[in-house]
Amino acid sequence: MLQLLNLIVKFKDYAALTLLCIISLALISIGDVSKIGGYRAFVVGTIGWLEEAFAWVPNPDALKTENRAVRELNLYLSSELMKSRQALTENKKLREMLDFKQGIDYNLVSAEVIGKSTIELREYITINKGKKDRIARGMSVRTDAGLTGIVVVVEDNYSLVETLNxxxxxxxxxxxxxxxxxxxxxxxxxxxxxxxxxxxxxxxxxxxxxxxxxxxxxxxxxxxxxxxxxxxxxxxxxxxxxxxxxVSFNTLEQVFIIQYISDPERLKLIQRMEERLRLLKK
Amino acid sequence: MNRAKQKTNYAFQRYIVYALIAIVLSLIQFSLLDFVVVQGVSPDLLLVLCVWISIREGRFVGIIAGFLIGITLDIVSFDLVGINAFTKTIAGFIAGSFYQEGKEQLIIHGLKFLFIVFISSFVHNLIYFFFYIKLSDITFVSFFMKYGVAFSFYTTVFAIIPMLVKRKERII
CATH class of the missing domain: 2.40.10.350 (Rod shape-determining protein MreC, domain 2)
Structure with missing residues (x-):
């Protein structure tokens, strides 16, 4: 300790110079450094040069961080790619449906399949269109591929469709x-x-x-x-x-409801005939 | 014992005189020096004082004086605190390196004083302006000539005044 003090006393000029320079630089750094553009440019340049000079030295921590960042980026990009593919498929499907809709005579209402259910061994799908969209019981449902089923229950915003299977x-x-x-x-x-x-x-x-x-x-x-x-x-x-x-009944996503119901007069005629036959049987 | 005490008292009185001169020079630097600015170049009177103290008292005192003068200047001039302290500490160190015990008066009265002022001022200015000026905005030669040579030369011109005053006192 005494030796250290002797050393400091011996080189007191240099010690004072170093100490005061450090204090001055510390004061500069806590001030508004935006003023000292030259100094900042010099510091940034020097640090950049040093980093470049020592870039060959492997830094496990930096590599780990970079690796994690790359992995996160990869995950994000994979997710984006998946979304793009889905959008592409959906777009293609919708385009096909649009083309088909333009070439059909009946009035069609498009709907999305929002649920599938089995009631008493019967397969049904739920669609997001109902009375408010002028959907009625007995309307046929199809996709661009072909016949899918028939509307059996209608609520204000939803309908239940009995599929062909x-x-x-x-x-x-x-x-x-x-x-x-x-x-x-x-x-x-x-x-x-x-x-x-x-x-x-x-x-x-x-x-x-x-x-x-x-x-x-x-x-x-x-x-x-x-x-x-x-x-x-x-x-x-x-x-x-x-x-x-x-129609692939397992992959239904979008359907069309055909706003067509058989002629009521025709239906009435058939019902009357059926009733007469039933009476004859009795 | 009395002699040592006297010596200390004398040194203490000198430091007080330096402090008073520093205050007066600060006032002059901020009030009157605008009248002598030529092409944006102005002399640094406090730097001359700093060199003076270093040559009279030695390197250690010169460093401390440089720092104290610099920090005071930073505070009163609303400059970035630490810049003048840093540059004047270095200037004090450089000027103090020319200190020769027993030959203080000889140096101050001679042309060597002007040379020391120029060298100290040159280094001081290069460091000081280096903080503020981006070398990408100005060529190195322009920077060297204006902020190194011109500023230092002008400060050296003003250093003639105390040198001549001291010389006259000696002749009288």
């Missing part, structure tokens, strides 16, 4: 190529079965089916699906025809 649903369909009519029912899996087509009638794999003019529920001419298999059953008089629907 229900065993109770029967669709009057016809083969587009030959005009042969039949009844289409869901087979319980991916395919539908076309009933009541005699073996002598011309039906081939690849034939497309659409709603028939005889249908009481659906407007005519809506695509339904295509024939994927025709079996010749010798024990039966009819073909066993499997039909693949155009």
């Amino acid at each position: 229900n065993r109770q649903v029967k669709i009057s369909a016809k083969v587009d190529r030959t005009g042969i009519d039949g009844i289409l029912v869901w087979g319980g899996s991916t395919y539908f079965n076309m009933m009541n087509i005699p073996r002598s009638f011309d039906v081939k794999v690849g034939d497309e089916l659409m709603t028939s003019n005889y249908s009481r529920k659906y407007p005519p001419g809506i695509p339904i699906g295509k024939v994927v298999n025709v079996e010749e059953d010798k024990s039966s008089l009819f073909h066993k025809i499997s039909v693949e629907p155009f």
Whole structure:
């Protein structure tokens, strides 16, 4: 300690100079440094030069920080990429739907599928349009691909749609190529079965089916699906025809409600006929 | 013992005189010196005092005096606090390096005093203006000539006055 003091006394000039310079520079640094542009430029330049000179020395902490930042950026960009892809797909789908909407005669109301439910083994979808959008019970629902179902319950802002993949649903369909009519029912899996087509009638794999003019529920001419298999059953008089629907019921997102209800007079006529038959049976 | 006490008292009186001169020179620096500014170049009277003290009292006292004069100047001039303290401390150190015990009067009366003032002022000004002026705004030669040579030369011219006064006192 004494030696240190002796040393300081011996070099008191330099010690005083160093101390006072440090105090002065400290005072400068706590002042308004924006005034001293030259000094700041010099300091920044010197630090930059030193950093460049020692850039080759690995800094684990800086590398760790940089790595974390890059990872975060990567995550953000991946998320953005995913969003872009989704937007692209959605855009493409909407464009297709728009084109389709322009080429159709019926008045269509577009809606989004907001829910799916199964009630008593029946499949339903919920859409975000209701009475306020002039949606009514009995209106058919379709996508740009084809027939999807029918509106069964309507509230002010929402509606429930019964999809075609229900065993109770029967669709009057016809083969587009030959005009042969039949009844289409869901087979319980991916395919539908076309009933009541005699073996002598011309039906081939690849034939497309659409709603028939005889249908009481659906407007005519809506695509339904295509024939994927025709079996010749010798024990039966009819073909066993499997039909693949155009609509993928598991990936429904956007649908159109066709503002069309069958002619009430026609429906009344059929009801009267059915009642008369029931009375005759009794 | 009495002699040592006398010596201390004499030194103390000298420091008080330096302080008074510093106050007077500060007043002159801020009030009258505007009249002698030429092309933006003005003399630094307090720097001359700082050099004077360093040559009379030695390097250590010169450093302390430089710092105290500088910090006072910073405070009264509303300059960035620390800049004058820093530059005048260095000027005091440089001037104090020329201190020779017993030859103080000889140095002050001679041309060497002017030389020391010029050197100290030159370094002082280069550092002082280096803080304020970006070298990207001015060429190095212009910076060197104006803020180094011109300012120092002008300050040296004013240093002739105390030198001549002292010389006259000696002749009388």
